[in-house]
Structure formats: C-alpha cells, structure tokens
Amino acid sequence: MTKKILAIALTAALSCTALLAGCGGDTENTAETNSTTGGATLTMATNAEFPPYEYMESNEVVGIDVDIAQAICDKLGMTLAIDNIAFDSIIPAVQSGKADVGIAGMTVTEDRLQSIDFTDPYTTATQVIIVNTEGSTVASVDDLAGKTIGVQLGTTGDIYASDVEGATVEQYQKGADAVQALKQNKIDCVIIDSEPAKAFVAANEGLTILPDPFEEEEYAICISKDNSELKDKINTALSELKADGTIDSIVAKYIGSDAE
Ligand code: ARG
Numbered sequence: 001m002t003k004k005i006l007a008i009a010l011t012a013a014l015s016c017t018a019l020l021a022g023c024g025g026d027t028e029n030t031a032e033t034n035s036t037t038g039g040a041t042l043t044m045a046t047n048a049e050f051p052p053y054e055y056m057e058s059n060e061v062v063g064i065d066v067d068i069a070q071a072i073c074d075k076l077g078m079t080l081a082i083d084n085i086a087f088d089s090i091i092p093a094v095q096s097g098k099a100d101v102g103i104a105g106m107t108v109t110e111d112r113l114q115s116i117d118f119t120d121p122y123t124t125a126t127q128v129i130i131v132n133t134e135g136s137t138v139a140s141v142d143d144l145a146g147k148t149i150g151v152q153l154g155t156t157g158d159i160y161a162s163d164v165e166g167a168t169v170e171q172y173q174k175g176a177d178a179v180q181a182l183k184q185n186k187i188d189c190v191i192i193d194s195e196p197a198k199a200f201v202a203a204n205e206g207l208t209i210l211p212d213p214f215e216e217e218e219y220a221i222c223i224s225k226d227n228s229e230l231k232d233k234i235n236t237a238l239s240e241l242k243a244d245g246t247i248d249s250i251v252a253k254y255i256g257s258d259a260e
Pocket residue numbers: 046047048049050054087104105106107108152154155156157193
C-alpha cells in the first residue's frame with residue numbers, strides 16, 4: 001500500500017511536470033474558469049479540522065493551506081474564498097464546480113485520481129498512530145490487527161485502517177473527535193496525519209505518537225479533471241513559490257522546531 005500510493009503520487013508529479021513544460025505563461029485571465037462567482041475568485045473547499053494545515057482561529061479559517069492558497073491567488077491575481085465543509089464533501093464539491101479547488105492536506109491517491117485531478121504536490125506527510133500513553137495494547141503497526149481504530153471519515157487514515165486485518169474502524173467527522181474517543185478508551189488508537197497528530201497530542205494530556213515510520217504521502221491541490229487550464233496556472237504558481245522559498249517559509253511559520 002505504501003509503495004503504491006507513493007508511486008502514484010510520484011507518477012502524478014512527473015506527469016504534471018511534463019504538462020507544465022508544454023504550457024504557456026498566461027496567468028492573467030482566470031475569470032471564466034469560475035462558473036459560480038463569475039469573477040476572478042478562487043473558491044477553495046477545505047475542512048478546518050486539521051491543524052496546522054487548516055483550523056479555526058477566532059471564526060477564521062487559517063493555516064498552511066490557507067497561506068499557500070493566498071500566495072497562489074496573489075500570483076494569479078485572484079481573490080481567495082474559503083468554503084469550510086466536511087472532508088468527504090470536498091471532492092464532490094470540486095467535481096460539481098461548487099468549489100474550484102480542494103486544499104485540505106489532501107493526499108494524492110490512485111483512488112482519488114479516478115475522479116479528480118491533482119496539481120503537483122506541495123509537501124510530504126506521514127500517517128502515524130496515536131495511543132494512550134498509559135496501558136496501550138498498540139505499540140507498533142504490527143499490533144493493529146483486531147483493534148478498534150479511530151479515523152477521520154474519508155481520509156487516507158480511514159483507508160489504511162480498513163485494510164488492517166480484523167480491525168474495527170470507527171469513523172469520526174473530525175480527527176479531534178477520534179482523539180477524544182481515544183482518551184475515553186472507546187477505541188485503541190487513532191490513525192491520522194503526522195502534523196495534526198502532533199497538534200492534537202500537544203493539546204491533550206496522556207497521549208503518545210508511536211515512533212514507527214508509517215505511510216508516506218504527498219499533499220496536493222485537487223481540481224476538476226476538466227479544469228486543466230487552471231491546474232496549469234496553479235502548477236506554475238506553485239513551482240515559483242517553491243523556487244523562491246515561499247512554501248518553505250509558510251510551512252516553517254506553522255511547523256517550526258519551537259512548535260513541537
Ligand atoms: N491526508 C489525509 C487525506 O488526504 C487527511 C486529510 C484531512 N484533511 C482535513 N482538512 N481534514 O485523506
């Protein structure tokens with residue numbers, strides 16, 4: 001599973017790069033790509049339950065993905081609009097045109113590529129296991145069989161958990177709800193992305209992230225298959241933002257060594 005997802009992500013990255021090479025530099029007019037607002041607005045669907053990528057701060061969605069989206073909009077001369085919805089509604093929202101893009105710490109997977117396109121990846125991540133520090137029966141990935149695993153509905157953690165032999169998967173709308181269930185010993189562990197895991201463990205006493213390296217993933221922006229013009233523009237913007245260090249400094253702002 002690990003290698004498969006990674007291979008797909010790399011293939012996607014390579015084919016996007018190939019596409020990019022053939023695309024022109026017109027980043028001016030994207031107005032007609034947005035059918036819902038009719039203006040140069042980039043509507044980003046996200047799920048603000050995923051610190052530090054997207055979370056609520058005084059009634060505002062903030063985080064790495066929001067800053068990256070804003071930086072892309074600045075490059076493309078677009079205005080950013082944010083639609084905060086359930087994680088498993090993001091792909092349908094993008095497919096239907098309700099949102100232009102999904103930016104939600106979303107992992108590139110073979111399955112998702114069936115229904116949606118992805119830009120080039122903008123960062124990498126891993127899946128980790130959170131357990132109660134005291135009395136956990138899960139000490140590594142090898143102990144997962146037959147256990148009750150909490151996940152956020154529709155995430156890659158959900159998919160991995162479903163692959164574990166004999167495991168019961170408890171799906172929650174929010175990763176934070178899975179973490180609360182773990183604290184109450186309703187489940188044996190939580191499988192979730194590493195940075196949100198760190199944020200949840202920092203905010204809650206008595207939890208530990210198991211040290212094993214687990215699934216490696218790449219995050220990218222999802223976009224409708226029939227919106228390749230916008231995808232090319234975003235890829236161009238992304239490669240500039242990577243090259244000039246903007247992406248790195250956005251990530252460092254939220255994931256500094258002092259944030260741990
Ligand atoms: N990386 C995982 C996935 O793509 C989890 C993403 C969850 N993101 C969120 N904003 N809740 O499935």
